[in-house]
Amino acid sequence: MALDSKIPKGPLAEKWTNHKNEINLVNPANKRLIDVIIVGTGLAGGSAAATLAELGYNVKAFCFQDSPRRAHSIAAQGGINAAKNYQGDGDSTYRLFYDTVKGGDYRSREANVYRLAEVSTNIIDQCVAQGVPFAREYGGLLDNRSFGGVLVSRTFYAKGQTGQQLLLGAYSAMNRQIGRGKIKMYTRHEMLDVVIVDGKARGIIARDLVTGEIERHSAHAVVLGTGGYGNAFYLSTYAMGSNVTAAWKAHKRGAFFANPCYTQIHPTCIPVSGDHQSKLTLMSESLRNDGRIWVPKHMKDVEAIRNGSLKPTQLAEEDRDYYLERRYPAFGNLVPRDVASRAAKERCDAGYGVNQTGEAVYLDFSAAIERYGKEQAHVKGLNENDNALVQKLGKEVIANKYGNLFQMYEKIVDQNPYETPMMIYPAVHYTMGGLWVDYNLMTTVPGLYAIGEANFSDHGANRLGASALMQGLADGYFVLPYTIGDYLAHDIRTGTIPTNSPEFDEAEKKVRNDIDKLVNNQGTKSVDHFHKRLGKIMWNKCGMARNAEDLKSAITEIAELRAEFYKDVYVPGTENEYNEELAKAGRVADFLELGELFAKDALEREESAGGHFREEYQTESGEALRKPEYQYVSAWEYKGQPSEAIHHKEQLTYENIEVKERSYK
Amino acid sequence: MNLKLKIWRQKNDSEKGRMVDYDVTDVSPDMSFLEMLDVLNQELIEKQEEPVAFDHDCREGICGTCSLYINGRAHGPQTKITACQLHMRSFNDGDTIYIEPWRAKAFPVVKDLIVDRTAFDRIQQAGGFISVNTSGNTQDANAIPIEKEHADKAFDAATCIGCGACVATCKNSSAMLFVGAKVSQFALLPQGQVEATDRVLNMVKQMDEEGFGNCTNTGACEVECPKGISLENIARMNQEYLKASLKG
Numbered sequence: 066m067a068l069d070s071k072i073p074k075g076p077l078a079e080k081w082t083n084h085k086n087e088i089n090l091v092n093p094a095n096k097r098l099i100d101v102i103i104v105g106t107g108l109a110g111g112s113a114a115a116t117l118a119e120l121g122y123n124v125k126a127f128c129f130q131d132s133p134r135r136a137h138s139i140a141a142q143g144g145i146n147a148a149k150n151y152q153g154d155g156d157s158t159y160r161l162f163y164d165t166v167k168g169g170d171y172r173s174r175e176a177n178v179y180r181l182a183e184v185s186t187n188i189i190d191q192c193v194a195q196g197v198p199f200a201r202e203y204g205g206l207l208d209n210r211s212f213g214g215v216l217v218s219r220t221f222y223a224k225g226q227t228g229q230q231l232l233l234g235a236y237s238a239m240n241r242q243i244g245r246g247k248i249k250m251y252t253r254h255e256m257l258d259v260v261i262v263d264g265k266a267r268g269i270i271a272r273d274l275v276t277g278e279i280e281r282h283s284a285h286a287v288v289l290g291t292g293g294y295g296n297a298f299y300l301s302t303y304a305m306g307s308n309v310t311a312a313w314k315a316h317k318r319g320a321f322f323a324n325p326c327y328t329q330i331h332p333t334c335i336p337v338s339g340d341h342q343s344k345l346t347l348m349s350e351s352l353r354n355d356g357r358i359w360v361p362k363h364m365k366d367v368e369a370i371r372n373g374s375l376k377p378t379q380l381a382e383e384d385r386d387y388y389l390e391r392r393y394p395a396f397g398n399l400v401p402r403d404v405a406s407r408a409a410k411e412r413c414d415a416g417y418g419v420n421q422t423g424e425a426v427y428l429d430f431s432a433a434i435e436r437y438g439k440e441q442a443h444v445k446g447l448n449e450n451d452n453a454l455v456q457k458l459g460k461e462v463i464a465n466k467y468g469n470l471f472q473m474y475e476k477i478v479d480q481n482p483y484e485t486p487m488m489i490y491p492a493v494h495y496t497m498g499g500l501w502v503d504y505n506l507m508t509t510v511p512g513l514y515a516i517g518e519a520n521f522s523d524h525g526a527n528r529l530g531a532s533a534l535m536q537g538l539a540d541g542y543f544v545l546p547y548t549i550g551d552y553l554a555h556d557i558r559t560g561t562i563p564t565n566s567p568e569f570d571e572a573e574k575k576v577r578n579d580i581d582k583l584v585n586n587q588g589t590k591s592v593d594h595f596h597k598r599l600g601k602i603m604w605n606k607c608g609m610a611r612n613a614e615d616l617k618s619a620i621t622e623i624a625e626l627r628a629e630f631y632k633d634v635y636v637p638g639t640e641n642e643y644n645e646e647l648a649k650a651g652r653v654a655d656f657l658e659l660g661e662l663f664a665k666d667a668l669e670r671e672e673s674a675g676g677h678f679r680e681e682y683q684t685e686s687g688e689a690l691r692k693p694e695y696q697y698v699s700a701w702e703y704k705g706q707p708s709e710a711i712h713h714k715e716q717l718t719y720e721n722i723e724v725k726e727r728s729y730k
Numbered sequence: 731m732n733l734k735l736k737i738w739r740q741k742n743d744s745e746k747g748r749m750v751d752y753d754v755t756d757v758s759p760d761m762s763f764l765e766m767l768d769v770l771n772q773e774l775i776e777k778q779e780e781p782v783a784f785d786h787d788c789r790e791g792i793c794g795t796c797s798l799y800i801n802g803r804a805h806g807p808q809t810k811i812t813a814c815q816l817h818m819r820s821f822n823d824g825d826t827i828y829i830e831p832w833r834a835k836a837f838p839v840v841k842d843l844i845v846d847r848t849a850f851d852r853i854q855q856a857g858g859f860i861s862v863n864t865s866g867n868t869q870d871a872n873a874i875p876i877e878k879e880h881a882d883k884a885f886d887a888a889t890c891i892g893c894g895a896c897v898a899t900c901k902n903s904s905a906m907l908f909v910g911a912k913v914s915q916f917a918l919l920p921q922g923q924v925e926a927t928d929r930v931l932n933m934v935k936q937m938d939e940e941g942f943g944n945c946t947n948t949g950a951c952e953v954e955c956p957k958g959i960s961l962e963n964i965a966r967m968n969q970e971y972l973k974a975s976l977k978g
Contacts, residue, residue: 115864119863119864130795131785131795131846131847132847132848132850133851134794134851134892135787135788135793135795135892137793139792140790140792140793149872151872184866187866189871190866190868191862191864191865191868192871193871193921194860194921195859195921196915196916196922198915199881200881201881202878203878205876205878205881206875207871223888224885229889230885236854237858237859238859238862240859243851243855244856250851252848275840275841304787304789304793305786305789306787339758339760339761341765341768343762343764343765343768343789344789346789346790473791473815476791476808476811476817477762477817479817479819543866591772593768635775635778637775637779637780637781642741642742642841643742643841
């Protein structure tokens with residue numbers, strides 16, 4: 066099967082407008098006759114559900130959480146990009162497009178990214194109209210800040226809680242439609258299969274997580290906004306419940322899975338403290354606006370810091386290695402995430418890590434506190450040389466910008482980051498890979514769509530900071546509602562899809578069998594036992610640096626672990642009740658398959674690009690070495706086992722951007 | 731350190747619950763409270779006993795899912811954090827810790843420590859929104875400047891995570907802080923003015939129908955709110971309510 070990305074013809078800047086003018090529409094009266102299922106209520110799913118309901122479709126929305134407001138988009142901290150150019154610093158749609166394609170290491174689709182940049186400005190307008198309280202300047206206008214990999218200030222934010230505020234905006238838009246009866250909301254429900262009738266996605270099988278009941282739901286189209294699969298690594302910044310199950314079941318029903326190996330490992334997270342650790346906490350990239358990253362220059366100081374005889378604040382300026390500023394003078398501490406993460410790993414692997422585990426670097430705010438303090442003293446006409454005053458004023462500015470993040474850090478680590486530098490280390494944070502979709506966001510299964518992090522389309526091999534929120538909302542508010550109409554226009558006379566067909570019978574039976582197998586397994590090891598072991602394989606062999614040998618052994622080890630899981634997992638309780646272990650078991654079973662495909666994909670890609678770094682392919686200075694013959698999207702077709710998956714390629718062409726070495730020096 | 735736990739166990743909303751004793755050993759002070767419960771659950775699973783059900787998801791204090799009443803306080807002994815952000819260094823070796831679900835008529839128990847908070851969603855559905863369709867043609871985001879002080883206060887109100895600690899801690903099981911926060915957020919913004927009258931009336935009506943109690947200005951909610959939502963928001967809601975009632 067040849068992959069058709071369905072990119073509209075014509076000049077880049079006109080593609081989306083022309084496409085919208087040419088596609089089919091469904092008239093308002095007919096929309097009432099059409100049902101759409103949306104799985105996941107984060108920024109992508111929530112915004113899509115609200116918008117489709119506003120348009121008049123009958124929406125059924127599903128989330129595994131107890132409320133749509135709790136989807137993990139809520140945890141996004143730093144901000145959302147938009148090419149508004151409010152700062153007059155030279156931003157434009159083209160520049161946002163260019164930065165995103167370059168940031169993605171020339172592995173994303175030009176037309177999709179341009180559209181994303183184009184609708185970015187609408188998102189901010191829409192959110193302000195909904196009452197999202199973005200940060201403002203004293204003049205009452207919206208404030209901006211900078212994120213990694215760009216040279217302009219285009220990031221809109223609400224302190225360190227931007228994702229929360231945007232999600233609550235989408236949640237409020239959903240609530241309006243739930244109140245009107247246009248969205249029927251199913252909380253604490255987990256999708257366990259997609260039902261395909263006559264080659265089209267026509268419904269889902271879901272499990273009510275409270276009663277354990279297996280339900281059939283039909284619709285004319287199914288949309289997955291189910292997020293990423295970073296929890297395959299066990300430890301990550303994802304929520305505990307984040308999972309790949311919906312996307313993986315779709316994959317098993319025919320949706321190709323694209324670029325699974327493209328994973329974002331975020332440079333600034335709180336380091337692991339012990340074996341009990343259940344998750345990792347992100348410290349927003351926005352902190353790199355003001356924080357400087359360093360390790361000691363000399364090994365003797367590293368040792369002194371580790372044994373407690375030297376405090377980091379006592380180390381003289383000339384004995385510190387601000388390694389990002391040293392290696393990347395043009396972008397300094399604001400290099401993209403993949404570059405910053407690898408640089409931290411490089412220093413720690415060389416032995417310069419500053420905590421007991423040797424896996425931490427400093428993120429230091431003392432320079433910013435002094436700079437802001439002096440500025441405030443000057444503005445207020447106070448003594449700029451009064452150090453205590455400057456410190457006090459500077460800390461107030463920092464608290465105003467990042468207060469909640471500093472508080473979060475202090476609660477976890479028990480150190481005050483206003484007084485001593487934060488310790489940080491990279492952690493799994495986002496997956497650029499996901500279900501393959503065409504320009505209309507449709508997967509290779511007709512009528513099955515994937516939006517937000519669940520698809521692969523916009524970020525290439527590395528996502529820039531503050532672009533996930535942009536993409537989730539762009540897909541849900543401004544792209545899918547148009548493109549899905551083109552497909553649904555053929556369904557106005559179809560009528561309600563019955564749920565008593567053989568296809569629904571078969572899917573439900575399969576779901577029940579899978580559950581029975583887990584519940585009746587009577588093994589000896591808990592679900593977490595297997596999840597942790599999978600995580601270790603993924604982190605050690607498919608993490609920040611990969612090589613052929615490790616990847617080959619990862620493939621074998623994961624397949625063996627999967628076999629052991631089915632033999633020896635123990636799931637307490639029954640299927641007819643609230644049973645978190647059962648839900649987790651199903652998710653881990655899917656991670657155990659995805660993990661193998663992930664390693665296989667990483668092995669196939671014999672180049673380094675963005676978040677995918679193969680040790681065999683690097684430049685002399687240790688930067689990622691891209692290879693032109695790999696300028697394609699890998700899309701995998703399911704054939705029974707991950708090892709048998711068939712590799713399809715979508716060639717990427719760049720007509721509007723010159724493909725260059727990605728340099729931040 | 732070693733701890734004694736007394737945990738509320740309840741099979742479902744129709745059966746009676748009771749406190750059950752557990753011992754946990756070798757707890758590290760760097761563990762989060764929920765990680766300590768993970769350790770207990772792993773031990774229970776190994777013994778083929780049923781693990782303790784509790785709600786949790788983001789484990790970084792923002793999703794509002796976790797909801798534990800620890801030693802008689804919502805989210806435990808520390809202020810301005812959620813249970814998932816609470817670390818074991820707040821406890822001492824040999825301590826006995828009581829762990830219970832939120833207790834309120836409007837939050838029925840689902841299982842063990844999990845309660846049903848959909849009443850909160852229904853209150854939001856009654857009016858917690860601005861009626862603007864998604865079009866891409868709304869006016870430019872900077873068309874209406876908003877005084878920074880108002881924008882900041884709206885933000886502070888909007889940081890509510892909907893966890894329900896305010897209700898759990900209130901002797902009247904009142905949801906006024908939760909509702910007041912949403913009413914305030916929109917009352918402070920120009921975009922929220924058009925529907926202000928209906929919003930406050932409808933949300934308060936729904937709040938009453940769900941069986942939440944009234945506010946008697948004790949202020950416990952403000953103390954226990956993990957996001958530090960201020961009582962000022964209840965005052966603003968009362969003001970909005972009075973204004974709306976007079977309008978009719």
